[in-house]
Every structure is written in structure tokens, then in C-alpha cells.
Amino acid sequence: MVEATIPALRRYARALTRDSDIADDLVQDTLVRALRSEHLFHGGEVRSWLYTILTNLNRNRLRSLARRPMLSPLEDNDAPDLAGPEAGARDIERALATLVEDQRNALLLVVLEGLSYREVAEVQGVPIGTVMSRLARARAQVKSFLDGERPALRRVK
Amino acid sequence: MIDRDSPVTEDELHAYVDGQLPADRQEAVAAWLVAHPEQALLVAAWRKQADAIRARYDAVVNEPVPNRLKLDRVMQQGRAGVSGAWKAMAAAAALVAFLAGGTAGWVAHGATTGTPSSFDTITADALEAYRLYVVEVRHPVEVPGNERPHMTQWLTKRLGYQQHIPDLESLGLKLVGGRLLPGPTGAAAAFYMYEGASGERFTIYSAPATSAETALRYKGGDRFAAFYWVDDKHAYVVSGPADRDRLRQVTRAAWEQIDRGAGRRS
Numbered sequence: 001m002v003e004a005t006i007p008a009l010r011r012y013a014r015a016l017t018r019d020s021d022i023a024d025d026l027v028q029d030t031l032v033r034a035l036r037s038e039h040l041f042h043g044g045e046v047r048s049w050l051y052t053i054l055t056n057l058n059r060n061r062l063r064s065l066a067r068r069p070m071l072s073p074l075e076d077n078d079a080p081d082l083a084g085p086e087a088g089a090r091d092i093e094r095a096l097a098t099l100v101e102d103q104r105n106a107l108l109l110v111v112l113e114g115l116s117y118r119e120v121a122e123v124q125g126v127p128i129g130t131v132m133s134r135l136a137r138a139r140a141q142v143k144s145f146l147d148g149e150r151p152a153l154r155r156v157k
Numbered sequence: 158m159i160d161r162d163s164p165v166t167e168d169e170l171h172a173y174v175d176g177q178l179p180a181d182r183q184e185a186v187a188a189w190l191v192a193h194p195e196q197a198l199l200v201a202a203w204r205k206q207a208d209a210i211r212a213r214y215d216a217v218v219n220e221p222v223p224n225r226l227k228l229d230r231v232m233q234q235g236r237a238g239v240s241g242a243w244k245a246m247a248a249a250a251a252l253v254a255f256l257a258g259g260t261a262g263w264v265a266h267g268a269t270t271g272t273p274s275s276f277d278t279i280t281a282d283a284l285e286a287y288r289l290y291v292v293e294v295r296h297p298v299e300v301p302g303n304e305r306p307h308m309t310q311w312l313t314k315r316l317g318y319q320q321h322i323p324d325l326e327s328l329g330l331k332l333v334g335g336r337l338l339p340g341p342t343g344a345a346a347a348f349y350m351y352e353g354a355s356g357e358r359f360t361i362y363s364a365p366a367t368s369a370e371t372a373l374r375y376k377g378g379d380r381f382a383a384f385y386w387v388d389d390k391h392a393y394v395v396s397g398p399a400d401r402d403r404l405r406q407v408t409r410a411a412w413e414q415i416d417r418g419a420g421r422r423s
Contacts, residue, residue: 007222
């Protein structure tokens with residue numbers, strides 16, 4: 001049951017980190033921790049438990065990054081800017097990057113990972129109402145980012 | 158954005174986009190949106206965001222999983238490094254297989270040796286304390302549960318490592334209190350007692366351990382049972398009535414909080 005979740009964990013980690021190596025490191029750490037503790041849980045809970053570990057490990061990672069001086073530019077090392085659908089992908093990436101961490105996690109868990117609001121509440125350790133407000137804020141922020149970005153791109157063209 | 162007296166709430170609009178609306182509301186919201194073009198635009202924008210996010214990242218699930226993320230590899234990496242950690246993981250894996258009632262092909266046999274002696278000693282001590290105090294009506298604890306900060310400070314000092322007294326209220330268990338007990342190696346041990354609505358009692362016992370880390374183990378009797386683990390040379394035993402599912406649930410909650418508390422330290 002853990003094994004079947006690995007591809008989805010990689011997807012979530014990739015969206016969180018925007019870097020495939022860091023993402024897989026995160027998944028690896030998650031698996032190590034899960035193997036140490038998985039015996040506590042079985043059945044459907046395993047999936048949200050894995051997301052919980054990954055989300056928490058990423059939080060620790062971001063905190064330790066924040067304590068260190070920035071060694072690399074904020075711009076990620078993915079493929080360079082391209083026109084067409086690639087540009088849309090870059091827009092959404094940048095939009096997600098502007099979100100507060102908890103809001104980004106909530107949005108990705110719902111939209112990308114298909115978790116129920118209840119499961120997200122479990123992963124984040126907050127009431128469902130808090131999940132809903134994080135989701136609402138995330139969507140509003142992404143929308144205003146994209147709305148602001150589009151006209152600028154058109155002007156360039 | 159949405160009027161207070163609107164028949165459709167903003168939460169429902171999100172649930173509509175996310176396919177998490179009850180079936181009977183799905184149509185109602187769809188009909189409402191036809192009459193409310195402004196909100197319909199908003200919903201369309203959210204949908205577009207969701208599509209863009211999935212378009213950007215969904216392909217990752219179709220990539221082959223790198224070898225280093227295969228479960229048997231994750232375990233082998235542990236073996237190449239700290240062998241103790243690997244044994245702990247293998248033991249955990251064996252336990253998973255055991256609890257799941259199946260056989261997992263990748264479990265290495267013979268790697269589950271660990272430290273049975275300290276396991277037995279500490280678990281026996283903890284179960285003994287459980288048996289002794291769980292029936293005690295008038296003086297089950299030395300410090301009552303409403304003095305949590307004081308108790309944390311006191312037992313942290315006596316045991317020599319930070320105590321994190323889990324809050325198990327979400328499982329319907331109230332902290333009765335705690336006490337100091339003689340530990341297995343002559344050191345002190347901490348003992349916390351919780352009580353449920355129907356009077357059932359669970360205890361958490363913590364003492365210094367000789368091994369650095371072990372996987373979770375289970376010891377079940379006719380009436381009482383315990384889960385045991387060691388983290389960073391501190392042993393924890395969660396004891397309670399012999400209902401494994403309930404005990405596992407309690408152990409999970411306790412483990413999470415103790416683990417989180419320990420994480421904050423570093």
C-alpha cells in the first residue's frame with residue numbers, strides 16, 4: 001500500500017519543491033520515516049499519513065532553508081521559458097510560488113492529489129473550516145497573480 | 158463575494174469545483190450558477206487553475222520510480238549505512254507484515270533480533286505499573302492532570318530528558334495525571350495515566366533505554382496489552398486494555414505528539 005502511493009508522493013513533492021532531485025529526497029525521507037512507523041497504521045489511513053510526513057518534512061526543509069543564506073537564485077533550474085503551453089505551466093508554477101506554505105499545501109492536496117477536505121484537515125492538523133479558508137485564499141491569490149500576469153505578457157507581445 | 162443570505166455558500170462553490178459536493182447539491186449549485194454569471198466566472202477561473210496545476214504536474218506519476226525510492230532499496234540503503242537503523246526498519250517492516258496478516262516478500266528474515274531483553278524488561282515494568290495503578294481508584298497518580306506544565310517540568314527534571322505529555326482528548330481520553338516510578342536500570346521512569354468516558358484506562362510509561370532506537374513492538378495478554386518503542390534512547394510503552402485496534406489508535410496519537418515534540422527540540 002505504501003508502494004502504490006509513491007508515484008503520487010513524487011508528484012506532490014515535485015509541485016512543492018519545483019525540483020525533481022529535492023522532491024525525490026523528500027519522498028525518500030518520507031519512506032524511511034514511514035517504514036519506521038507504518039506499523040501503527042493500516043488501511044486507508046496510510047495514504048494521508050504519508051502525505052502528513054511529507055508535508056511536515058517539507059516544512060522543516062523550508063525552515064532550515066530560511067535560516068541559511070540564499071545560495072542559489074530563486075528561479076528554479078527547470079526547463080527554460082518557452083512559448084505556448086509551456087508558458088502556461090510556468091505561470092501556474094510562479095503563481096503557486098507566491099502562496100503562503102499552508103495555503104499552497106492545501107491547494108495541492110485537494111487539486112493535484114485529490115484528497116478530501118477531511119483528509120487535508122487530518123494532514124494539516126486543523127479543522128475543516130481552516131482548510132476551506134486556506135483553499136479560498138490560495139485560489140484568490142493564484143487568480144490575482146494570473147490576472148496580473150496575463151496583461152503584462154500581452155503587452156510584451 | 159457571496160451574499161450572507163445566498164442559498165449557495167462559497168465553501169459549496171469550492172466543493173463544486175473539487176467534486177466534493179453531495180450529489181443532491183451538485184445540480185442545485187449548477188442551476189444557481191446559471192443565474193449568477195459573476196460567480197460562474199469565478200468557478201471557471203478556479204477550474205482553470207486546477208487544470209493548469211494538473212497539466213503541469215500530473216505527468217510525474219507516469220515517470221518510472223527511481224530505484225532509490227523502491228522500498229527494498231530504501232531498506233538496503235539503511236543497511237549500508239547504520240546497520241541498527243536498518244534492523245529497526247526491517248523489524249518495522251516485519252511488524253507491518255505481521256499486523257497486515259500477510260507476507261511481504263521484501264522483508265528480510267532474521268533481521269528482527271533487536272534487543273529483546275530490554276524490550277521484555279521495560280514492557281514488563283510498564284505493564285506491572287499499569288496493572289498496579291489502573292485499578293487504583295483513590296490515588297492513581299501523584300500529580301493531577303490539570304497540572305500539566307508543573308508535571309512536565311518536574312518529570313523532565315527527574316528523568317533528565319524533555320517530557321512531552323500527549324493530549325489524547327481527541328480520542329476521548331482525559332489525562333488523569335502522572336507519577337514517578339523506579340525505572341528498569343535504576344533510573345527514574347515517568348508514568349502518565351489517561352481515562353476514557355467508560356472508565357477504561359491507558360498509560361504511557363517512559364524511561365531511559367539502552368538501545369538507541371527500535372521499531373514498534375506489540376505485547377498482548379489476555380486482558381492487557383502494550384506497544385513499545387525506543388526513540389533517541391528513550392523508551393515508551395503505551396499500555397491499555399487488550400483491544401489492539403484501540404490501543405494502536407492511542408499509540409499512534411501518542412507517538413505523533415512525542416515525535417513532534419522531539420522534533421521541535423532539534
